[in-house]
Amino acid sequence: MGQFELLLTPAGQKVLAEAVELVRGGADPVQAATALRRGYGADLVSAALTQAGLRRRAVVKFGADAEVMYFTPQGLEQATRVEVAEHRARRLVDRWGAGSVADACCGIGGDLVALARAGCAVDAVDVDPVTAAVARANVAALGLRASVRVADAGELDPGAYDVWFADPARRTSNRRTFDPNAYTPAWPVLMEMVGRSRAACLKVAPGIPYEFIPDGTEAEWVSFRGEVKEASLWLGDKSQEVRRKATLLPIRETLEASGVEPEVGTIGRYLYDPDGAAVRAHLVAEVAQIITGRLIDPQIAYITSDSPARSPWVSGYEVEEVMPFSLKRLRAALRDRHVGSVTIKKRGSAVDVERLRRDLRLHGDNTRVVLLTRLGNRPIAILATELPTP
Ligand SMILES: C[S@@+](CC[C@H](N)C(=O)[O-])C[C@H]1O[C@@H](n2cnc3c(N)ncnc32)[C@H](O)[C@@H]1O
Incomplete structure (x- = not known):
């Protein structure tokens, strides 16, 4: 059993609850570990303290849900914050209905949770076994239903779902990458899967070069409290041009391209x-x-x-x-x-x-x-x- 799975055992849940209390009380990490080691094994204590620390950090992204969710450091960093994930899930359901959705790169489940809550039947995969186990634990911890498996995105048949969604990994050696060819799965692979889907939504970095955005896409850039977080590409409608939108969260105000000609003039007051x-x-x-x-x-x-x-x-x-x-x-x-x-x-x-x-x-x-x-x-x-x- 891996370190993470240990946490899901009855003893793991007990030590995690104690670790959360210690971290909440501001305990010194060494003292907390020493105290917990009196009752539990070293591996379990280390996993519990790591998880308790991650839960604390995750509150900014996940609010109260963070108290019961599970994370990995990288999974937390890459996860979509709850307001943004809920916005996307709402848009997806408004557009294509709450049908079957593949989440081809589910991470620890930020988007997966929002999609399941919005009523979609989600089939999620992640290529990394620990990350997939964490996502599965999150679905259970939040009382939701969704299937989560360890698999490569390429093993899914995009055409078997009403919507194929992917949030590919976009960071290499701790730096955000703006080149879609450096995403994993890589851009050509993603586009091939989009091509086989009935409808698709891709989360991409906000700096995606325009030339990568396929014709007929609706591209929506989203910011949260003034900071641009991501763009969603909505693919599957048959129109020709790229339609551009911007959305401000949490106020949920959206602006669309109108083609208005800008006035240009001297700097005023x-x-x-x-x-x-x-x-x-x-x-x-x-x-x-x-x-x-x-x-x-x-x-x-x-x-x-x-x-x-x-x-x-x-x-x-x-x-x-x-x-x-x-x-x-x-x-x-x-x-x-x-x-x-x-x-x-x-x-x-x-x-x-x-x-x-x-x-x-x-x-x-x-x-x-x-x-x-x-x-x-x-x-x-x-x-x-x-x-x-x-
Ligand atoms: C940006 S994260 C997804 C975050 C997720 N949407 C969330 O909100 O928590 C990307 C994930 O894609 C996974 N991944 C990368 N390549 C993959 C592949 N070929 N198949 C499946 N998953 C893959 C990584 O392990 C990582 O967990």
Whole structure:
């Protein structure tokens, strides 16, 4: 029996409950291990303490469910957070009904759990035996029904399900990979399986290059509290063009490409940074329309306006000064204002932000935002203060 399976035995459950209490109480890891070792074997104690620590870390992603779920360090890192998984499951059911769904790379079950809760009959596989065992334990711990097996995604027949879903592994040596050919399973394999499916949904990294997105796909970029998390590709409809959407979670606001032509004009009193999901989905003109703003440059995703706008689609700044970019000039402007701390943002600028921060040698009690960007090929710096978030 593997270390993880030991935890599912009656003795394992007991030691896990004690480990959770110790971790919750902030016990020192060595003391906790010593205390538990008085009643249980070393392997079990180590598995229980690891699991208790993972449950604690998992609360940010899984909320109260984390208290009863199981994780592996990598499985937790790669899992879809609950709000995003629920959003996808809801979309899937709205679109194709709550039928049979293959989860071809289920991990510890973030998406699997959401799909099962949404009423889908899920058949899940993961190539890694421990990860699959953890996913199976999660289905049971949450009182759900789904089949979870150890298998390679390629062993499933995509055409046998109403929907074939895959969230391929996207990290190599601890770095997120944006090249779909480096996913596992690799992109050509995934596309071949999509081709044999009745309908398919793929979770991909938000930085997926557009040329990889097949015709007829609906691509939806999703951000959670202002941070872009992923894109979902919905494949299986017969239309020709790629349809682009962006969604803000947890507020569940979605914007679709409308084809509106962006207005471009001089930088006004306010500057807006659109949510990353809208930027990735190339919906900056649509966001500009919502806040009655204009782009500062056709190639740059900053919006400007002369009156303040409040929208969940943007972070806003009040502009104090716009200057051609030069270290000397920026340093002088910040010195004059006694600025000791700056938030530096950049779009279309090659400046090394950390080096600039050091070179600015700031002193003072005030704070400012510096936005580095360009108009045409002229680099500029915009000195601004942050507007309160809506
Ligand atoms: C990004 S994770 C899935 C996370 C999952 N959606 C969740 O929310 O918990 C990708 C998983 O794919 C699995 N995997 C990689 N290649 C696979 C293959 N060829 N067949 C099945 N699973 C595979 C990995 O073991 C990993 O657990």
